[in-house]
Structure formats: structure tokens, C-alpha cells
Amino acid sequence: MIPGRNRARLGWIDAAVLTAALAAVAYVVYRVDSVLEYRWDWSVIPHFLYRWDDEAQRWIPNLLMRGFFTTIRLALLSLIPAALFGAVFGVMRTAGRLLPRLLSRTYVELIRNIPPLVFIFIFYFFISSQIMPLLGVEDLVRGASPARLRSLELVFGPASLIPNVISGVICLAMFQGAYMTEIVRAGIQSIPGTQTEAGLSIGLSRWQLWRRVILPQAIRRVIPPLAGQFITLVKDSSILSLISIQELSFLAMETAVSTTRVFEVWITVAGLYFCLCYFLSLAFDRLEKRAAMART
Amino acid sequence: MTSRATLIQIEGVSKWFGDFQVLRNVNLQVAERERIVICGPSGSGKSTLIRCINRLEEHQEGRIVFAGRELGPDATDLAQVRREIGMVFQEFNLFPHLTVLENCMLGPTRVLGMTAAEARDRALEFLNRVRIPEQAGKHPGQLSGGQQQRAAIARSLCMQPRVMLFDEPTSALDPVMIKEVLDVMNDLAESGMTMIVVTHEMGFARTVADRVAFMDEGSIVECLPPKQFFSNPSDERTKLFLSQILSH
Numbered sequence: 001m002i003p004g005r006n007r008a009r010l011g012w013i014d015a016a017v018l019t020a021a022l023a024a025v026a027y028v029v030y031r032v033d034s035v036l037e038y039r040w041d042w043s044v045i046p047h048f049l050y051r052w053d054d055e056a057q058r059w060i061p062n063l064l065m066r067g068f069f070t071t072i073r074l075a076l077l078s079l080i081p082a083a084l085f086g087a088v089f090g091v092m093r094t095a096g097r098l099l100p101r102l103l104s105r106t107y108v109e110l111i112r113n114i115p116p117l118v119f120i121f122i123f124y125f126f127i128s129s130q131i132m133p134l135l136g137v138e139d140l141v142r143g144a145s146p147a148r149l150r151s152l153e154l155v156f157g158p159a160s161l162i163p164n165v166i167s168g169v170i171c172l173a174m175f176q177g178a179y180m181t182e183i184v185r186a187g188i189q190s191i192p193g194t195q196t197e198a199g200l201s202i203g204l205s206r207w208q209l210w211r212r213v214i215l216p217q218a219i220r221r222v223i224p225p226l227a228g229q230f231i232t233l234v235k236d237s238s239i240l241s242l243i244s245i246q247e248l249s250f251l252a253m254e255t256a257v258s259t260t261r262v263f264e265v266w267i268t269v270a271g272l273y274f275c276l277c278y279f280l281s282l283a284f285d286r287l288e289k290r291a292a293m294a295r296t
Numbered sequence: 297m298t299s300r301a302t303l304i305q306i307e308g309v310s311k312w313f314g315d316f317q318v319l320r321n322v323n324l325q326v327a328e329r330e331r332i333v334i335c336g337p338s339g340s341g342k343s344t345l346i347r348c349i350n351r352l353e354e355h356q357e358g359r360i361v362f363a364g365r366e367l368g369p370d371a372t373d374l375a376q377v378r379r380e381i382g383m384v385f386q387e388f389n390l391f392p393h394l395t396v397l398e399n400c401m402l403g404p405t406r407v408l409g410m411t412a413a414e415a416r417d418r419a420l421e422f423l424n425r426v427r428i429p430e431q432a433g434k435h436p437g438q439l440s441g442g443q444q445q446r447a448a449i450a451r452s453l454c455m456q457p458r459v460m461l462f463d464e465p466t467s468a469l470d471p472v473m474i475k476e477v478l479d480v481m482n483d484l485a486e487s488g489m490t491m492i493v494v495t496h497e498m499g500f501a502r503t504v505a506d507r508v509a510f511m512d513e514g515s516i517v518e519c520l521p522p523k524q525f526f527s528n529p530s531d532e533r534t535k536l537f538l539s540q541i542l543s544h
Contacts (some may be wrong), residue, residue, distance in 0.1 A: 197352050198389035198448075202403035202455055203379030212402060216393050 032263075044259050045268050064265075067251035068272050073157055073165060074247055075234045078172040082233065083226070085177025090184025091210075104181060111178035117239055120171050124243040127167050137163045161246055168237070168245035176233045183229060187222035188214060223291070227284035231277050238273075248272060300327035303459060303490055304349060309358035310514075311344060318344045319355065320514040326459070331491045332519075333501040336511035337537060342494040345511070346461045349492070350381040363458065379407050382452030382460040386467050388444040390436035396423065396447045397432040400454045408455070415454070422450040426480045442473025446480050459490040466497060498541060502526060510534045 010018075032038055051062040061069065089107055092100035111119060132138070141162050144152060149159060156162045191214050199209040241250035248269060256265040304326040311319040318341045326332055334342045347353040348360060351367050351374055360367045362377055391399050400419035404410040410418070423429045426446035428439075436444055445465055452460060462481070466474040478500055485491060485504045495501070501508050502522050509519040510529070517531045529535055 194385065194387060194389045195391065198383075198385065198391070200352065201350060201378060201381070201383035202451065203375050203407040204403070205375055208406050212406060213391055217391075220393065 038263065040264065041261055042264050044261055045264055048255050048259070048265070049268075063251040063255050064248070064268065064272070067246065067248035068276075070157055070161070070165065070246055070251075071234070071237055071248040071273075072276065073155075074168050074172060074237045074240065074245070075230070077155070077165070078169040078176065078233065078237075079230060081169070081173035082176040082180055085173060086180025086184045086226075089177065089181040090188065093181060093185040094188045108178045108181050111175050112182075116175055116236060117242060119175055120239060120243055123171055123174060124167060127170055131170065132163055132167060135166075137166055164245055167243070168240045168247065171240060171243070172233065172237055176229065176236070179229055179232075180226065183222050183225045184218070186225075187218040190221055191217050220291070224284070224288055227281075227288070231280050231284075234277055234280065235273065300329060302326070303328045303330075303363055304492075305359070305361040306345075306349075307359045307361075309345075309348065309355045309360060311341075311348065311353065311355045311357075318514050319348070321358070322514075322516055324509065324516060324519065326490065326492060328458075329488050329490055331485050331504055331506050332493070332509060333505040333507075333522075334492065334494045334509045334511060335496060335498070335501065335537070335541075336517075340511040341514040342511050343463050346463055346492055346494055349459075349461060350378050350383055352383075375407075379403070379455050380458045382455060382457035384445070384448055384452055384460065384462045384465045386464040388436070388441070388448045388468075390444055390448055390451070392436050395433055395435055396428070396439070396450075399436070399447060400451045403451070403455045418454055419450070422453045423447070425453070425483070426450045427476075440473060441469045442476040445469065445473070445477045449477075449480055449484070453484075459492065460484065462491065462493040462495065464494050464496070466495065496541060498526075498538075510537065512537070 045064075048062045048064045050059045050065060052058075053060045089104035092104040093108070095101050141149070141152065141159055152162060153159055156165050195213055195217070196209060199213045204212065237247055238249035240247055241253060244250065252265055252269040256262045259265065302325050304324075306322055306324040309319055309322045310317065322341075322345060324332075324345075334345065336342050344353055348355045348367075349362065354369075363380065365373060365377060367374070367377065390396075391402070394402065397416065397419050400422065401412065401415040404415035404418055405412060408415075420429060420432060423432055426449055428443050428446050428450075431439055431443055431447065436447065439447065445468075449460075449465075465481070466477050469477065474497070478497060481491070481493070481500065482504060493500070493505075505522050507519050508522050508525040510517045510525070510531070510533070512533050517533055518525070518529065520529070525534075526538065529538065
């Protein structure tokens with residue numbers, strides 16, 4: 001084959017597939033338009049993104065954008081504990097001793113073999129009835145000085161929703177952590193045992209071996225799959241709507257019900273999720289390429 | 297030889313992998329500054345034996361004493377012993393995420409507690425000795441096999457060990473690179489380093505070794521000065537092995 005020939009060019013098969021796909025889309029649009037007799041009305045959507053506030057005399061985010069921001073907050077906030085769970089349990093899964101392996105294996109298997117939705121229903125009950133009082137989140141928010149409240153709101157969103165957001169973060173981190181555990185385990189196990197032997201031979205302690213030899217190599221290898229898992233985390237945050245965490249999907253449901261513009265609202269929400277996730281995957285691609293370039 | 301102090305004493309060492317006995321009642325004494333070459337067919341337990349000396353493998357019977365300290369399950373002593381024993385592997389086993397210089401500095405800074413500046417000076421000195429000072433800033437993946445192996449030797453030397461163990465250091469290399477590595481090992485032998493070398497390089501054994509040990513089926517069949525070993529071995533198995541390995 002001539003080099004360069006098989007670059008981005010469209011053959012006749014590609015053209016046929018594309019035509020078929022376009023035809024299918026056109027058909028669906030036609031059906032929706034004529035057969036369902038759905039009357040499109042996008043005019044309500046902008047209002048639910050941003051609305052003019054007469055009191056404050058400025059534009060403020062309405063339900064959909066508030067949900068969007070909460071979703072971003074949830075994702076960013078749960079990323080840290082999820083990565084922490086992943087790192088700790090991932091290292092434990094590769095331990096020589098039985099107990100740590102047993103504990104982390106139990107955690108991973110328990111979560112991976114229960115549908116996230118079911119897990120969240122059960123776990124949320126436990127969080128809201130046990131953990132939240134234990135953390136004293138409500139009292140903390142109620143007793144906070146105005147300055148501290150402002151910084152809390154910056155991180156967690158509107159004060160009234162802080163306990164709500166924290167519950168969501170804990171749920172999301174718990175079950176995403178299980179998937180990250182498996183990624184970290186795979187990364188650690190991909191480092192050959194000969195590296196351990198070489199490290200021990202120059203007299204490194206077990207801890208130094210981890211810190212200086214195994215983890216730096218393992219982390220480099222797991223960054224691409226971890227980035228992918230983070231995007232999954234963003235999307236999966238939508239199931240938190242079912243335990244009344246006021247994120248994008250939850251508020252979309254409310255908006256759809258109150259406006260009865262079901263398609264318009266959900267298509268808008270799909271677009272918002274898509275933009276967020278696509279932006280993240282582009283950003284990670286970039287990071288990965290830069291890391292690859294730094295290595296050579 | 298009797299005038300030198302014994303550095304490593306191996307007495308009646310046996311080891312099993314499951315049901316398979318890899319080492320059978322091995323006895324070997326290594327004096328300071330002595331150079332021993334261990335040869336034998338593959339699977340005869342050569343590598344396992346030297347891996348037992350820095351306890352990458354654990355023996356199940358017998359005693360291994362290094363510089364007056366017996367190697368046992370006592371872990372605190374183990375790191376201390378290992379820093380005094382240099383090990384060179386067949387596959388180099390450099391740390392791929394660190395530069396050659398950093399590979400050499402890791403042990404001195406983290407284990408010996410040297411400052412970065414001191415460790416750097418020492419690393420550059422030994423990289424000079426193995427004739428790759430210009431490779432210091434590169435990562436192992438950018439080096440040829442011979443260069444990598446010499447970097448690995450420098451990494452071990454930076455710990456200033458009392459003995460160097462070589463586990464088939466040239467088996468993964470092509471002839472030109474083999475020579476580079478053997479030259480470095482020759483220099484090292486001339487400098488008076490105690491060395492135990494598992495290798496099939498009979499030329500190296502002939503010129504450098506004080507004694508050549510032949511292993512078969514987990515035991516040392518004989519251990520003789522090279523002149524005697526090559527001209528007048530007593531055991532049939534040694535004769536057979538030599539005829540096979542020297543014929544090409």
C-alpha cells in the first residue's frame with residue numbers, strides 16, 4: 001500500500017454508511033414531526049437557563065444552569081475522595097497480606113455487582129440517617145460566620161443545599177472509587193516484579209520502593225483510564241437525581257414536568273452533558289499528548 | 297587465598313520450588329577480593345544460588361553468612377546487607393521513569409543519606425568508569441542494551457558494595473555490546489572488587505576468575521582454578537558441558 005493513501009479519505013462504503021445514517025435521522029425527525037404531531041416550542045428553554053432577577057437587577061442562573069453547576073461541583077468534589085479510595089484500596093488489593101486484600105476485594109465486588117441505582121438507594125438511607133448527623137454538616141452550616149459561609153458556598157453551592165450536595169458526593173465517590181480501585185490495581189500489577197528486585201537490591205525499604213519506583217510508574221500508566229473513568233463519573237452523577245440531589249437531571253425532570261416541554265428540556269440537558277464531557281475528553285487528550293511528548 | 301578473610305560463606309544450602317529441588321546441599325566460600333565464575337547448563341540453579349546471597353530468594357536449609365551476618369528472616373538486617381551487595385541482572389532492570397543519573401543517585405540519596413550534590417558527583421564518577429558519562433541525562437529506553445547494562449553496573453557501584461553479583465549480565469546482548477560490558481567487568485575485577493559472576497562467557501572465566509564453579513542439577517559439581525578447570529576437570533558432567541560450550 002502506498003504510504004499516506006489510507007489517511008482521512010472517504011471510500012464509497014463510508015459514503016453509503018453515512019447516507020444511510022443521515023436517512024435514518026431524517027426519518028426519525030419526519031416521524032416526530034408529522035406522525036407524533038409534536039409541537040416544538042423552544043421558547044421556554046432560555047428562561048430556564050438564565051432569568052432576569054428584578055430584585056438583584058441582574059441575570060441569574062435558573063433551574064437548568066443551577067443543576068449544571070451542581071453537577072460540575074459534584075463531579076469535581078467527588079473526584080478527590082474517589083481517587084483517594086481508588087489509590088488506597090488499589091494498593092491494598094496488591095498487598096501480600098490477606099486482610100487488606102480481603103477488605104478491598106469485598107469493597108470492589110460489593111459495589112461492582114450491585115446496580116449503581118440500587119446501591120445508591122440503600123447507601124443514601126444510611127448516609128442521610130447516620131453519616132450526615134455524625135459529620136454535623138447542618139450545624140456547621142447554620143453556625144457558620146458570613147465569611148465562612150461565603151467560602152462554603154463557593155465550594156459546595158447554595159447554603160441550603162450543602163448537606164444535599166455532600167450526600168451526593170459521598171455516594172458518587174463510594175461507587176466510583178470501586179472502579180478506580182480496579183484501575184489502580186491493574187496499573188500497579190503492570191509494573192514487573194523485576195523492578196521490585198532491582199529496588200530491593202540497592203537497599204531501598206518497602207516504603208521507598210513504593211514511593212520512588214512502583215507508584216511513579218504505575219500512576220503514569222493509569223492516567224488515561226482514570227481520565228476516562230472521570231468522564232463516566234460525570235455522566236453517572238445523573239443517577240443521583242433519584243435520591244433528590246438537585247443536580248442537572250433532577251432539575252431537568254422538574255423543569256420538564258412544570259413546562260411540559262419534555263423533548264426540548266431533555267435535548268437541552270443532553271447538550272449540556274455532552275459539552276461538559278466532550279470538553280473534558282479533549283482536555284485529557286491534550287494532557288496525554290503533552291505527557292507523551294515530555295517523555296521522549 | 298587462605299590469607300584473605302572470608303566474605304561469603306554458603307554451607308549446606310538447599311532450596312525447593314514446590315516439589316522441585318533447585319539447590320542441593322551447596323557449599324561455597326568466597327574470600328574478599330576473590331572472583332568466582334559460576335557456569336553450568338540452564339536450570340542448574342546458578343541464578344537461584346546468587347539470588348539467595350542477597351535474599352531475593354530464600355533458602356530453606358543450610359546457612360548463608362555474609363560478612364559475619366547470617367541471612368535469615370530478620371528483615372531489619374536485610375536492607376543493611378543488601379546495600380552492601382551489588383546485583384546486576386540479565387535484563388538490566390533500570391528504573392525506566394528516571395534518567396540514568398537519577399537511577400544512580402536513588403540509592404545513595406535514599407539509602408545512604410547522601411546529599412543530592414554528593415550523590416551526583418559519585419554517580420558521574422561511576423558513569424565515567426563504565427564509560428557512558430554522556431548518557432547521564434537520558435532515560436534507559438533511549439540507550440542500547442550494552443549502555444543500559446553498564447548503567448546498571450554503575451547504579452550498583454554507587455552503593456559502594458563489598459561484593460558484586462552478576463546474573464548472566466551479557467545473555468541479553470549482541471556480541472559488540474557483550475564486549476563493552478565485559479571490558480567494564482574486567483576493569484572492575486582489576487580494581488579488586490569481589491565478584492560472583494554467573495555467565496556462559498568462558499573467555500571471561502579463563503582470564504578473570506580465581507575459581508570456576510560448575511553447577512549441575514542444583515549442586516556444585518566442582519570448583520577449581522580456571523587452568524585446572526578447563527584443562528583437567530575431574531567430573532564427566534563438567535567434561536561434557538565444556539565440550540558442548542567450547543565447541544562453538
